[in-house]
């Protein structure tokens with residue numbers, strides 16, 4: 001097939017056409033088990049009837065009105081998000097990068113409002129990922145994604161993830177924000193250590209900096225709690241969400257306190273589509289389905305079953321040296337013999353009818369539906385086993 005899209009993606013050699021739950025069918029009618037979840041987006045699987053209902057109901061009512069107006073679905077979703085978290089206020093946008101862009105701009109403005117213009121440094125982590133806008137790609141700690149787009153925004157410092165001493169040394173009076181993923185997703189599914197997040201909180205408090213948790217990947221039930229920070233009991237000043245927030249419909253959100261939100265006065269920031277009623281209606285319904293003890297417990301239980309099965313498979317085949325993660329966000333670290341070849345395994349799995357992801361060249365990532373059934377899990381594992389058996 002002729003590709004009319006810019007060549008920044010290397011597309012798989014099949015075209016997904018329809019899907020249901022954790023199964024996807026391509027344009028030739030071949031079936032796949034989806035353990036990739038649209039990169040941690042399809043938290044409720046595909047074509048969930050309640051989401052279809054929320055979308056079609058809203059489609060009959062109101063699609064878009066501009067952000068001169070607020071809407072019932074936007075207020076309802078913001079109410080749910082604030083009642084379930086530390087936050088008092090929500091800014092809606094359309095993606096994870098936009099949520100982080102808003103968070104970083106708010107942190108700079110908050111510091112300038114309350115202190116002075118020199119308080120503008122952002123501390124971020126090596127190998128972190130925060131999106132693809134120029135600001136977020138610069139704050140992200142993977143130079144391969146940013147260096148070709150120089151000159152980059154200044155006053156950004158990177159410290160090694162989980163290195164408490166480096167973080168403490170970097171934060172000072174010049175710091176306006178520290179941004180951390182509670183589990184580094186894109187770069188290998190690496191959970192934060194408790195002490196690291198606690199140190200970040202302490203350092204931010206000591207220097208009047210805002211602590212931002214990027215939960216674009218870890219949020220909305222992915223780790224077995226609504227947000228990953230709730231595992232740690234370390235509370236940020238700003239939290240960003242996207243990916244599973246709309247469970248397949250594009251939406252992003254930045255959650256924050258009343259105190260910080262006050263710096264986003266009228267006219268300071270905006271988004272044409274942010275808070276779109278269709279997106280908010282779907283996300284509102286998704287929220288109700290995800291933020292239930294049943295769903296979160298299922299995610300936690302299925303996640304640990306999957307981790308155990310992958311650990312066994314890794315041991316038997318010698319392909320994985322470690323399986324790590326939280327809940328339904330799982331990284332299988334390739335053993336030395338297979339290092340750098342995660343992309344190959346993703347392709348081999350696809351040939352066996354299994355959708356999985358990479359997270360850097362050394363880690364194979366799974367981010368399936370939180371509702372994954374035992375049957376789909378077993379079938380997915382069987383197909384992965386076949387792919388591993390064929391791997392030279």
Ligand SMILES: *Cc1c(COP(=O)(O)O)cnc(C)c1O
Pocket residue numbers: 094095096097098100129130131132181185186214215216217218242243
């Ligand atoms: C995916 C991701 C982003 C970027 O989200 P987009 O919707 O692609 O802009 C930001 N941060 C984290 C942690 C992510 O996993």
